[in-house]
Amino acid sequence: MTAKTERKRPTQQERSEKTVAALVEAARLLFAKQGFAATSLDDILAATKMTRGALYHHFDSKTSLFRAVFEEQEKILTAEVAKAAAEKRGAWQAFRAGCDGFLEACLDPATQRIILIDAPAVLGWDVMREIEARYALALLRGGLQRIMDEGKLAKRPIEPLAVILLGALSEAAMAIARAPDPKAAAQDARREIDRLLKALA
DSSP, rough: OOOTTOOOOOHHHHHHHHHHHHHHHHHHHHHHHOOTTTTTTHHHHHHHHHHHHHHHHHHHHHHHHHHHHHHHHHHHHHHHHHHHHHHHHSOOOHHHHHHHHHHHHHSHHHIIIIIIIIIIHOHHHHHHHHHHHHHHHHHHHHHHHHHHHHHHSOOOOOOOOOHHHHHHHHHHHHHHHHHHSSSHHHHHHHHHHHHHHHHOO
């Protein structure tokens, strides 16, 4: 084999990252389908064909693995919201579309189970908020800043406003996840959030 065709061997860090990614993705799919309580580490190991030692090398418990899964699901949710916002021109329309996109994404079974149902009990509010600050709250801050920069919203401290809006969206999402008819609940929530944003403007 020539140097040109020889494959570069993966580094230890690359192998480690691949292992973590495989564990997180397998756990994410199982947690989404079965829930945290009904999913065992043996289920996750069977899905990945990895050893218990490999798992414990990266995660010291099922809860620590769930935290990584929660963060991964937050990334997915944030990407969906950002995509919805990017499809609109103008900061205000993009912001409203992002809020709609967030509530629509909350109909996804994985988001409902991992973020809205299991995470409060498994991780607690402090951990959830610390992770959400890097994703959902960061998106809200950026969107509000752009609206103010365009003169569509009076200049004011962004942080308290972003926190209040995140609270409204999060509670609406929790209600959607637990509603007998989540689609109808999402429609009601979108309508009320839109009214809230119109009043804010």
